[in-house]
Ligand code: HEM
């Protein structure tokens with residue numbers, strides 16, 4: 001059931017918007033950083049630096065996605081569905097899949113991949129992340145392969161999601177995109 005305030009707001013609350021756009025920016029950075037370091041020679045400081053920023057941003061992404069889900073399940077504003085019928089089911093399924101792929105798959109796989117590499121890692125040099133598990137060396141390529149495949153799945157699904165948001169805005173000319181953008185209430 002949708003929970004609306006007494007004055008029926010037509011935009012998401014600021015925290016929901018901030019967490020959405022932060023998630024989007026981080027996911028794009030995570031993917032782009034890996035594409036860039038793959039072009040660089042192994043062992044160069046820039047490649048190693050990008051990998052360690054990727055891991056630190058991954059820890060930040062984990063906190064943001066968990067925070068976003070907790071906010072959504074508690075006090076975060078929910079709005080009436082932007083679509084009807086089959087399109088509503090498709091949009092909801094895509095949103096749920098994005099959360100699951102991000103949280104259950106990619107973030108978990110990212111940490112497992114790093115522990116399987118058996119190299120210490122930290123959060124922007126502020127604190128070390130403890131090694132919670134140890135794996136056989138062969139698992140490195142298993143987690144690495146899965147991590148890369150899930151990364152592609154997220155990028156493709158998020159791309160489709162963004163295209164649909166633009167179709168709503170420029171094609172259907174409804175307020176769907178604007179509800180995720182700051183500004184005054186639309187009505
Ligand atoms: C990697 C990038 C992105 C991810 C992971 C992502 C994820 C999500 C998720 C999970 C939701 C559902 C929110 C909820 O109900 O809890 C959502 C909503 C939304 N997203 Fe994104 N998003 C991304 C990029 C974008 C971009 C680029 C746009 C615009 C071009 C966009 C526009 C929207 C809009 C308008 C909504 C609200 C839809 C509605 O009210 O039904 N998103 N996003």
Ligand code: HEM
Nearest residue numbers: 027030031034051055058059106107110111114144148151
């Ligand atoms: C949406 C989030 C993420 C995306 C899109 C993403 C994407 C990628 C991609 C495409 C690669 C290259 C894979 C390969 O060529 O084998 C990679 C490598 C890696 N990722 Fe992620 N990743 C994400 C989140 C995370 C998280 C949360 C962590 C852990 C904290 C993490 C840790 C790693 C590690 C350790 C590597 C290997 C670096 C190396 O070669 O030393 N990633 N990631």
